[in-house]
Amino acid sequence: MSDRWYSKAVIYCLDVDTYVDSDGDGVGDFRGLIGRLDYLVRLGVTCLWLNPIHPTPDRDDGYDVTDFYAVDPRYGTLGDFAELLHQAGNRGIRVIIDLVVNHTSDQHPWFQSARSSPDSPYRDWYVWSAEAPPDRHQGMVFPGEQDETWSYDRTAKAWYYHRFYRFQPDLNVANPRVREEIKKITAFWLQLGVSGFRIDAAPFIIELTEPGNPNSPKDFEFLTELRQHVQWRRADAVLLAEANVEPDGLVDYFSDGGGSSNRLHMLFDFMLNGRLMLALARRDPEPIIEALRDTPALPSGASWATFLRNHDEIDLSRLTAEQRNEVFEEFGPDEEMRLYGRGIRRRLAPMLGNDRRRLELAYSLQFTLRGTPVLRYGEEIGMGEDLSLPGREAIRTPMQWSYLPNGGFSSAEVEQLVRPVIADGEFGYEKLNVTAQRHDPGSLLGWFERMIRTLREAPEVGAGSCTYVDVLAPPGVLVHRADDASGAMLFLHNLGTDRVTVDLQSLAGDAEFPNDVFADQEYDPVGKLDALELAGYGYRWIRLHRSPAG
Numbered sequence: 001m002s003d004r005w006y007s008k009a010v011i012y013c014l015d016v017d018t019y020v021d022s023d024g025d026g027v028g029d030f031r032g033l034i035g036r037l038d039y040l041v042r043l044g045v046t047c048l049w050l051n052p053i054h055p056t057p058d059r060d061d062g063y064d065v066t067d068f069y070a071v072d073p074r075y076g077t078l079g080d081f082a083e084l085l086h087q088a089g090n091r092g093i094r095v096i097i098d099l100v101v102n103h104t105s106d107q108h109p110w111f112q113s114a115r116s117s118p119d120s121p122y123r124d125w126y127v128w129s130a131e132a133p134p135d136r137h138q139g140m141v142f143p144g145e146q147d148e149t150w151s152y153d154r155t156a157k158a159w160y161y162h163r164f165y166r167f168q169p170d171l172n173v174a175n176p177r178v179r180e181e182i183k184k185i186t187a188f189w190l191q192l193g194v195s196g197f198r199i200d201a202a203p204f205i206i207e208l209t210e211p212g213n214p215n216s217p218k219d220f221e222f223l224t225e226l227r228q229h230v231q232w233r234r235a236d237a238v239l240l241a242e243a244n245v246e247p248d249g250l251v252d253y254f255s256d257g258g259g260s261s262n263r264l265h266m267l268f269d270f271m272l273n274g275r276l277m278l279a280l281a282r283r284d285p286e287p288i289i290e291a292l293r294d295t296p297a298l299p300s301g302a303s304w305a306t307f308l309r310n311h312d313e314i315d316l317s318r319l320t321a322e323q324r325n326e327v328f329e330e331f332g333p334d335e336e337m338r339l340y341g342r343g344i345r346r347r348l349a350p351m352l353g354n355d356r357r358r359l360e361l362a363y364s365l366q367f368t369l370r371g372t373p374v375l376r377y378g379e380e381i382g383m384g385e386d387l388s389l390p391g392r393e394a395i396r397t398p399m400q401w402s403y404l405p406n407g408g409f410s411s412a413e414v415e416q417l418v419r420p421v422i423a424d425g426e427f428g429y430e431k432l433n434v435t436a437q438r439h440d441p442g443s444l445l446g447w448f449e450r451m452i453r454t455l456r457e458a459p460e461v462g463a464g465s466c467t468y469v470d471v472l473a474p475p476g477v478l479v480h481r482a483d484d485a486s487g488a489m490l491f492l493h494n495l496g497t498d499r500v501t502v503d504l505q506s507l508a509g510d511a512e513f514p515n516d517v518f519a520d521q522e523y524d525p526v527g528k529l530d531a532l533e534l535a536g537y538g539y540r541w542i543r544l545h546r547s548p549a550g
């Protein structure tokens with residue numbers, strides 16, 4: 001049985017500034033978060049992923065860092081952060097933080113120095129070109145908000161490269177001093193007690209940018225180097241990276257080909273995310289089956305991190321144009337719900353019409369499919385989005401805790417809030433908040449708690465193999481299973497609306513005393529697996545067998 005904590009974790013992602021404000025200045029902070037750790041324990045969270053916590057001009061929600069060795073003073077002090085690590089650790093919760101080292105803010109002292117003179121010791125920490133690179137209008141990540149990837153800097157009298165916004169100059173990872181600095185940054189936070197990093201924009205970090213070459217080579221060796229360094233400093237630290245790349249390029253991020261993972265431990269499963277959205281939109285599991293079939297096998301020790309929503313738009317760029325339109329029509333019918341021509345800037349509950357059955361189905365799928373589930377704050381109570389906010393801010397509104405003003409997020413005046421709390425309609429805090437759901441045993445929050453508790457008793461999910469069970473099932477039904485030495489679980493999900501009966505007696509030989517451990521409703525006993533009822537949008541988690549030793 002695997003003892004790698006990350007393959008059995010439930011990761012919860014939050015942005016400190018929109019979680020809880022303890023001192024009434026309108027911005028969430030570490031002390032506020034410490035006060036909600038017990039809430040997270042009860043939910044079943046075992047690892048927190050904090051969006052960037054460093055000082056920042058905040059032009060990209062903290063992904064524009066001015067000091068990698070400090071915390072944003074609005075969140076508290078480094079002492080408060082150390083206390084958070086301690087308090088979380090006491091409760092068995094690990095903390096990982098965003099490592100945003102593809103670029104810095106243009107206000108970072110390194111860039112300020114670099115641009116000031118060709119002789120600056122930091123000049124070659126960034127990527128420059130004396131001439132205007134002919135490919136400067138290619139490779140933008142934020143089309144519509146960004147129209148080039150090279151900008152001219154008058155002070156430097158040169159062009160600098162920025163894969164993202166122009167205020168985020170790329171660091172030059174080909175420079176050994178930059179590589180050493182990145183390692184030093186990881187060492188600093190590991191020393192303080194974090195359990196690893198969510199690596200922002202991994203494919204771009206390792207890009208050896210050449211002006212005029214839109215397909216510049218990548219240096220995967222840097223990932224091997226970084227892994228060695230991190231693992232030496234803290235043996236159980238994890239590297240979880242964002243790398244939304246084609247399936248045939250994925251394995252290189254995990255391993256140099258030697259059979260076991262010696263680069264990143266985990267990657268977000270963008271491939272599955274897009275296919276899950278398509279499957280939900282079509283009410284047909286085929287895209288999920290394809291994703292399970294088409295993704296390359298992972299080297300040992302490597303894992304997926306699955307998600308439905310994160311802090312960015314839902315990225316549908318790996319789907320065909322036709323598939324993308326199907327998802328747009330179902331989940332983002334209005335232009336204002338879409339972003340960058342490829343994504344949807346909505347939370348899951350409104351996307352699914354706030355249909356409780358469909359929401360449970362979607363999250364049951366996410367949590368039982370391969371890999372480690374990552375849950376975005378607020379999803380556990382079914383929060384909505386605020387489309388009047390620009391771009392991705394729509395899905396970054398403050399957590400809704402209670403009926404108190406500002407949803408209990410902050411006691412500040414409304415105008416002082418880092419972002420407005422959703423106040424109106426069915427997703428407004430007076431209707432939708434943690435306190436309300438705490439008093440309702442049938443709430444979505446209660447469902448999440450029970451679901452995660454059940455998952456904890458099924459270690460084969462996440463740590464074991466996840467396979468599609470190829471049987472003749474009614475349309476709309478996905479059958480998959482999870483296996484490892486500890487036991488086997490069988491999962492039925494009905495993405496369609498019709499009640500169906502599924503015959504899985506061919507699996508009976510593999511079962512000891514098969515029984516439902518979690519389901520959308522009470523069903524007749526599993527019996528010989530030959531007539532399993534399943535409601536529209538229904539799901540059943542059936543334990544096939546469990547090793548007494550596992």
Ligand code: NOJ
Nearest residue numbers: 060063100164200201312
């Ligand atoms: C990816 C992050 O998820 C996104 O929020 C950010 O804007 C870009 N990287 C740039 O850092």
